[in-house]
Amino acid sequence: MSRGGSGGRTRVRTARGRSAQSTRWLERQLNDPYVKRAKAEGYRSRAAYKLTELDERFGLLRGAKRVIDLGIAPGGWTQVVRKMAPRAAVVGIDLLPVDPIEGVTIFQMDFLDDAAPAMLTDALGGAPDLVLSDMAANTVGHPQTDALRTMALVETGLAFAIDVLEPGGAYVAKVFAGGADSALVAEMKRNFTSVKHAKPPASRKGSSEWYVVAQGFKGRAEE
Structure with missing residues (x-):
């Protein structure tokens, strides 16, 4: 071969x-050195190192107690959470099947399903302090369309995070084409004290993939 x-x-x-x-x-x-390293260290994907590097920069998993992983397949990000915050409760969801991970509740269903948000928070047993989203829409080969479809997932994930996060919590999401658009960033800044874009070294240089990291959730306004 x-x-x-x-x-x-x-x-x-x-x-x-x-x-x-x-x-x-x-x-x-x-x-790919990250692929080789992932195999050697028992991670399911090289993507594990993207979260590891984001955590090193932003301290995402320090003191994490409850974490939701949107787009969990194949499980590399959750493996990092389990390693760095072993006492944290973790719940994940994905359309794709995911092999079990010890101590993690995994739902195989569409995050856009109306029933998904309540199922995730009920299984978690409380409000999350971290919502992770490595979700990306299936590509159709048209860059603008692909970016818009993925951005719709980022927006849906943000709405979910704003609805369920503990005050002080964080939301991390994959974005493309240089980052989240201005309207989405403005919405994040209204709800979080810090909003930054980052491209971890584990993201391939030729990829348009970036991550937006929103920290310090201000809490929901009283109704």
Whole structure:
């Protein structure tokens, strides 16, 4: 399937039935240091290091007691939560099936389902102090459309976070094309004391992926 390339890099031979695109993807995976590290350290995906690096910068998991992971599959982010905050209650949701993670409640369903928010908070046993979202819409190959679809998920996740977070809590979400749009950032700033964009080193350089980190939830206004 592969052979050694220059400098120890693994190159993948084109196989019958494999497209050039899939060959490039496989070659990239085989040579990605984060993929190799994830396998060595028992993480389900290289994405685990994105949260690790965000946590190192922003202290997201310090003292976390209740965490909700939106778009949990395959479970790398939750594995980091369990390692860094082992006493925290964690609940996750995803359309895709996810292998069990000890101490974590996982729902296989659409986060956009009307029943999902109540199920998540009921299973958590209280208000979360951290809502994580690594959700991204399935791409259709049109960059503007893909960005808009993912931004809709970010907005839905933000509305959920504002509705359920403990005062002082945080919301972290994947965004694309340089970050959240101005209206979304303005909404975050109304509800959080700090809103910043970050591209962790584990995000591939060629990717348009960024994360928006909103901390210090101000609390819901009295009705």
